[in-house]
Amino acid sequence: MQGKKFLLVGMLYALSYFGWAQSPLTGIIAGTVRATSGETLPGIHVRLDSLTNVTVTDADGRFRFNNLAPGTYVLTGSGVGFATNQQTVPVRAGETSACTLVLNEAVQTVDEVAVVGQVTSQEVRKRAFAVEAIDALALQNRNVDMNRLLDRTMGVQVRETGGMGSDFTYSIQGLSGKAVKFFIDGIPMESFGSSYRINNVPINLVDRIDVYKGVVPVELAGDALGGAVNLITRRDVGSYLDATYSFGSFGTHRGALSGRWRQAKTGFTTNAQLFYNASKNNYPVWGPTIEIAGPDGRPLPDVGRLRRFNDDYQSANARLEAGFTNVRWADRLLLALTVTDLERGIQTGRTMAFVYGEVRYRERLVMPSLTFAKNDFFIKGLNVDAFASLNSLQGTTVDTSSRKYNWRGEVIANNVRGELGGIRAQRSLYTFNDRTALAGLNVTYQPADGHRFTLNALHNQTRRTGSDALAIADWTIPFRLPQQLGKQIVGLSYEQERLAGRLTNTIFMKYYRYAAQANAYDYNGGAQRELLVNRQQQAVWGFGLASTYQLHARTRLKLSAESATRLPDALELLGDGNTILNAPGLRPEQSLNANAGVQHRIGRASHTWNIATGLFFRHTNNLIWLGEADLFGTARYENLNRIQTLGLETEVQYRYRNWLRLTANATYQDIRNKLRYTAAGAPNHVFNDRLRNTPYLLANAEISLTKADLFWKGALASCYLGTHYVPAYFLGWPSLGARATKRVIPTQFVQDVGAEFTTPNRRYVLGVDCRNLLNQRIYDNYLLQKPGRFLSVKVRYFLSQTKSSHVK
Template identity: 55%
Template sequence: MPLWAQNDTASLPAAGAAVVVEAARTLERVKQVAFPVTVVNGKELRNRNADVNRVLDALPGMRVRESGGMGSAFEYSINGLSGKAVKFFIDGIPMETMGGTFSINNIPVNVIDRIEVYKGVTPAELGGDALGGAVHIITRKDVYSFLDASYSYGSFNTHRAAVSGKWYTPRSGFTLSANGWVNHSDNNYQVWGNTVEVADENGRPIAGNHKYRRFNDDYRAISGRVEAGFTNTAWADQLLLSFTLSHQHKGIQTGRTMAFIYGDVRYKEKLLMPSIRYAKKNWLVRGLQVDLFAALNRVEGSTIDTGSNKYNWAGAVITSGVNGELNGIRAQKSLYTFTDHTRMAVAHLGYQLLSGHTISLNTNARFTTRKGSDAIARAEWTIPFREPQHLNKIISGLSYQAQLLNGKWTNSVFVKSFAYTAEANVYDYNGGQQKELITYRTSKHTWGVGYGTVIKPDANRQIKFSVENASRLPEAQELLGDGNTILNAPMLQPERSLNMNAAYIQRIPLGKQELNLEGGVFFRNTSNLIWLGEGDLFGTARYENINKLRSMGIEASVAYTNKKWLEVSANATWQDVRNRQRYTTSGARNIVYNDRMKNMPAVMANAEVRLYTPAAAGKRRISVYVNTHFVQSYFLNWPSLGDPATKKRIPQQWVQDAGITYAFPGNACSITVECRNLLNKQVYDNYLLQKPGKFASVQIRYFFSQVKHNQ
């Protein structure tokens, strides 16, 4: 794994030495839990013009697939399980109800303390229904006043600005903090190749490998969060009221491939979320810890498809007088808006029975109501989305952890409860001669259990094993649809998976040098996997269950550090994901039984070299890095069907990035220059959805703090 995912310390003023030591201890404690986890030190990222997707895509076993540039759709895959099977949390709170604006990739790295990535088996303390793994972002909890601001400008008129600050009074504990960010990009990068065509006056594609710029793909997003309350007092570790507001507005350039071109389609979304949090260690009695969170949020999203023209890749109008651009032959002008109202409550209780033995209980309850409206569209297929639909989830976990043999052997066992109720609408015949609105009510409850163990023979070695029988409940978009291209699917079943992981971790200290080795194997046996089905002639699709899937694989990483001037790291992952459904729903033998899963790579690898001058009082620091990312080519459809020479495939990806950072004396200010995709290669994560080529940027960051007190 990259070195910034392993380092335990950060560069802070000398007065904050105790803060640094405690942060290092926290990172080390997380790494030694009984579950497969990779920890990314956020402090090592703050001088880099990086987004979270690119950071995590470089970790072993991880794959982040994007459909374009800034603001485009993306999907995480961990050890072969992808999509909604991977859950996202921020400070222990699920992010799935916060909308697309407040997504993980929009969160600036200068507000992040660390990122924990759990692969497969996920601790019950997170309180979610993560089937394939979880990404947990922990924001900064610095116990001092500070200001951290950054701004970057890059290719395609890309701007990123972020500011984070806190005012803390140690005598009363009063705390006021705020962070915000603004992202903008024209995303007008060049695309070429298959389906990127312009016809001549006879309707035939113009010969040649022409390049065209995307012209309706701009993206703008803004978010702000303010917290006020008290921290580190005798009666509360945290009592904070917060208010979060975010908004995005973007163009929709293409459909599922670049053969579908849109010139006027837009999407906008906004989030409003007030919340309150109370946390206290040794609450009422010694050893009892409580953490309570409650929030109300409102997400409103609108898809605007009111254009009367169709466009080609040159941006020219080729047809006038059409009824919108989406939905194929079902096209109609539309102004569909959905509004989700969610009430959320999270409660965590932990109690230390005796030294080395703890028990914890976590409950997460979410109640979502979706309402839709469309002032233009009147087609009958839109009727179900105009009436209210509901999705309620309650997820609980109970865990027990025991540290034995003077802390050298840690065991954790847990049980989880997953329950949901849903009401989704369908417009169809209900035994009569006329169609009517039918409400399907579903209710499901299932259990999950798990066990994890870690053996530490000495301070430099770890042996881990974990197993979990996990479940995942359908999410709002999967079950209720989006009112445009995704139909609702009221009959969806919860996903189930048996997950197993084993790993060996070795640290070899060599004086001023250090070598870290890690190897692991994983196994997943999944049923009822929720998968977005193939689109129909109307340009719409709905989620469906794939009954049986099995994945297994190996991942390995090596990292070398010379603390004076050099860091080198590399990792590789091989995964074998296969369809294990023997018979189709009609009872016929499945011709793709035991075939490799379509649209999924088997081999991924990353490497990075970083050179730097040592950080010393009053001296300048320069850091230079070069990295590379490799993904093996893979087929869009089932590999065993059709002629391999003519089958649709996602080509091999091999991309290099480079950057240099200059930190001024005192490290209060730094300048970073980076270039991604140095060789301007044509790269894809998804079939015929080209990502940006060469991207150059410059970032300036300023950090000011008053470290006068210790944690």
């Protein structure tokens, strides 16, 4: 694979492209940030027009921007516990413009103030929905991936099956799997392929992460049932170059390069993003399922620690955009091309009882897309945001070996026909081709202050074809013939503000429609097997409401509820042709979701406590669930009826000035099977059992320290220590089987630590991180062991040139 060469060429090109010399006829902005009391404020983020031209005030509250082209700039300052403030500053060639930026204490909200992006994190948290807004800017120098970051968020659990590139699922307040949807700037990511998933997106490309729990607003066009994660990317006005590289344990490398160039006169804009991820994933594994047979065929009693050996992963992603931004006729009109490339080894089946030495998977994606956005479209208050894309996704699983391996990597058989074995019992070279058309439109209209209407429509159409140059068995027939899935989702909402903005009410409705065609090869009431084409079509309505009330200056109340539907996606319905079989009879899942919460703030500027507590309820029918693996390591999705969830979550944040921060959160979720009788009318033996293979308690804590002017004036250093805890839980239904023989996912108690240093000019950053500090044996899924202690180093280089801009 040419990923490394591709990234290197891209970096060299970008460096030459952005390496123009700055004009000697430049000016300087130098200033101080103070509180209304006159106290200087260290550690405050100050932005200059573009989202990338950012600095942090030193121990005396001072900041400075050098080499600025003459013009008029807008300074934006914000920090934890203070309201955001802006100030216009003129710059003249050869002069220093001095200024003082004053921040008021943020007494009108219980939320942490984050650096201003398109919409501030503070404004998102004030919405009526149960939502967490994570300021990614403050974490961009950490060597942390999205899964690791979001797994520490209150009410969220991310379950991975291994190291880099492994499969993962999100659970938000008890609902998991595909019930949680992912978006990037409001565009669904479900058809972007395995390489362009949330965990592969570098944090440097993201300004903010919005995590919606339960009820999801209509502007996120999709059929999310349990929540949604929306990545808000940076939309910088100025030109910049941002390059990062990290390396770590188990042969892990991550590189990211992003840049933007905008011509101020015409608004012509180009954006480029390249990121590359690779790992050998050869970490040690040990424990009850790492078995090696002795001479007598019985498992040896103690085989020690062995390394994974066919688990390597490589992915390369490139995205190029060209068009116009911030012009009179469009805020954004961009034509983009996204290309991804992925290759990885497949080490195990659904459990570690199966080990493969040569099974491989390759995937390619090509996706052109177009986005358009315009505020005050023809009339004031009418905002339009539209996108469309076509993609071609090809995935190939290679299982052509005649050798079978054990966990030592030794060949134990030379006469097998493919390692996946079982019903396959033959070599396979299966390729599927997905063609997906995606189109969405979001329109908001605000006829008057305090009133806003939103209309959102999404169309998603996928057609899958398959082929296998080697396999001819009957079971492969459903995968080789065309299958398709189409979804249409429309949402309409009305938002009203009352009592001078203290009370906000939102009501909405959603319309879901899908049509699917899947294949099965089975008996149809006779003795002869035949191809069965299963066609389904269904339309469902959903409704909901959300309200928030500012009880007083420091306390906010929230309530939201909806009747939601989630349609099966391509993987669940059509399978992948290998470890996941297709499920032609799968039905949409439906859920009644409700959230209630309170947010409260205590203290003033120096000492601040933020406390958030919430209750949540879910009643789900036809829950789409990946069944247990069979004897051959394969599984298919199935429906579970009447699953009920009651839960409580709470988070406490403490801040002392801008150098100490402590966060702790916990989520308790009681998820039970409420189906009294089976479809045949018999009593359900697992009635009122806790949902199998699902934890009931999640807890996280982190302490971080920040020190300005360490070693050099204007430098910034920080460090953190975090911990994550999940108690043991059963793989199967608790009431079935003897307790001594039950399979259990053991207790997880993991610590992470890290530090970072930023130079005074904010151009260079060095970070060091260690995950799983104590080298614990950890699992998210049954005995699929994750990496132990993981050390990594990250370096970042950032260059920007801000042009003069018009103040709106």
